[in-house]
Amino acid sequence: MADCPLPLLPMSAPELALEYPHSEHPAVTTTVELAPGVRWLTMPMGGSLTHINLYLLEDHQGWWVVDTGLSDTATKDYWHDLWAKELGGKPVVGVICTHMHPDHIGQSKMITDEFKCPLYMTRAEYYQARSFSGSGPSHHSSWQGRIFYEQAGMPGDYLEQLQKMWSQRSSSGMSMPEMPTGYNRLVHGQELSIGHHKWQIVEGSGHSPEHACLYCPELKIFISGDQILPIITSNVSVHPTEPEANPLKDWMDSHDRLLSLPDDLFVLPAHNLPFKGIRTRLRELIDHHEDRMLALEEHCVEPSVAKDLLPVLFNRELDPRQMMMALGEAIAHAHLLVHRNRLSRTLGEDGCYYYRSIDPTLERRAHPDSHNKPNDQPIMV
Numbered sequence: 228m229a230d231c232p233l234p235l236l237p238m239s240a241p242e243l244a245l246e247y248p249h250s251e252h253p254a255v256t257t258t259v260e261l262a263p264g265v266r267w268l269t270m271p272m273g274g275s276l277t278h279i280n281l282y283l284l285e286d287h288q289g290w291w292v293v294d295t296g297l298s299d300t301a302t303k304d305y306w307h308d309l310w311a312k313e314l315g316g317k318p319v320v321g322v323i324c325t326h327m328h329p330d331h332i333g334q335s336k337m338i339t340d341e342f343k344c345p346l347y348m349t350r351a352e353y354y355q356a357r358s359f360s361g362s363g364p365s366h367h368s369s370w371q372g373r374i375f376y377e378q379a380g381m382p383g384d385y386l387e388q389l390q391k392m393w394s395q396r397s398s399s400g401m402s403m404p405e406m407p408t409g410y411n412r413l414v415h416g417q418e419l420s421i422g423h424h425k426w427q428i429v430e431g432s433g434h435s436p437e438h439a440c441l442y443c444p445e446l447k448i449f450i451s452g453d454q455i456l457p458i459i460t461s462n463v464s465v466h467p468t469e470p471e472a473n474p475l476k477d478w479m480d481s482h483d484r485l486l487s488l489p490d491d492l493f494v495l496p497a498h499n500l501p502f503k504g505i506r507t508r509l510r511e512l513i514d515h516h517e518d519r520m521l522a523l524e525e526h527c528v529e530p531s532v533a534k535d536l537l538p539v540l541f542n543r544e545l546d547p548r549q550m551m552m553a554l555g556e557a558i559a560h561a562h563l564l565v566h567r568n569r570l571s572r573t574l575g576e577d578g579c580y581y582y583r584s585i586d587p588t589l590e591r592r593a594h595p596d597s598h599n600k601p602n603d604q605p606i607m608v
């Protein structure tokens with residue numbers, strides 16, 4: 228990632244409490260103007276998330292779309308209604324996808340095909356989307372996948388459960404859609420000129436490899452995608468495709484960098500409501516993961532496999548897909564602790580990885596009675 232263009236703020240700058248200027252989401256197929264040339268809309272999603280926020284940016288000759296919704300027919304129909312009602316007869320001139328998850332890229336091909344306009348993404352997000360959207364090999368049925376879940380301590384039939392879930396999912400809007408065959412690359416620090424305003428690309432990582440946020444200093448608006456959400460926490464997971472990854476380090480590093488943004492921005496996230504108080508929220512998220520890691524360290528005084536870490540982090544029933552994301556998240560926390568030399572990881576004779584607390588200062592730092600409760604929020608983004 229290139230050097231961050233964000234200015235450093237004095238540490239004494241006041242921090243704003245979280246505030247939500249709008250109390251509800253726009254009705255489907257309507258838009259709400261949040262600033263001159265910036266409109267907010269939502270598309271429905273199944274499950275506990277219920278919706279995704281999408282944004283329209285007005286250019287001189289047309290509209291830019293930021294994120295596109297799921298690939299299902301309902302979302303496609305809603306887009307056509309919107310074009311008829313809300314865009315003032317102007318075409319879509321560009322589609323920006325913040326990252327490669329199905330609720331963000333689902334209609335990118337449909338919209339770019341309809342208007343013959345370019346798709347804009349970072350390189351890692353575009354190619355990861357393309358690789359997952361084809362019918363290529365799946366780690367859910369490979370020996371790499373089997374070893375990954377065995378090492379995490381999962382039961383022998385877990386992979387079969389996952390495969391069954393995956394084959395059901397491939398007929399739903401949550402499956403990976405076909406992607407446009409080309410794209411325009413976004414890079415950190417790049418400026419897009421849209422209408423009368425300049426939008427900077429600010430990259431984050433951890434939830435996905437090269438997540439693009441959009442920052443307009445003039446309008447004081449930050450479109451955060453899934454990189455900063457005000458209420459729920461984004462999934463940060465290790466997957467069998469890269470079993471030694473350390474995405475929580477990327478996530479925490481990103482949040483440290485984002486703390487350099489001005490505090491008075493209006494943040495437009497992909498889920499929950501638009502909000503003010505970006506630095507307060509970043510600190511909450513950093514604290515949340517630090518607290519979860521300390522709880523894991525305390526738990527791993529007794530050597531533990533990844534599966535045994537789940538109740539420390541989550542206190543809800545998990546179906547096979549949620550279990551996969553929860554497990555990925557538990558491993559992500561463990562990997563950052565291994566990186567920080569606070570846990571050791573050894574491969575047991577049973578083929579499972581055992582994590583053990585090794586930091587001599589743990590006893591002084593531990594406060595087992597005052598941790599945040601295990602998370603009962605949806606694990607979907």
Ligand SMILES: [Zn+2]
Binds near residue numbers: 328434435453608
């Ligand atoms: Zn996402």
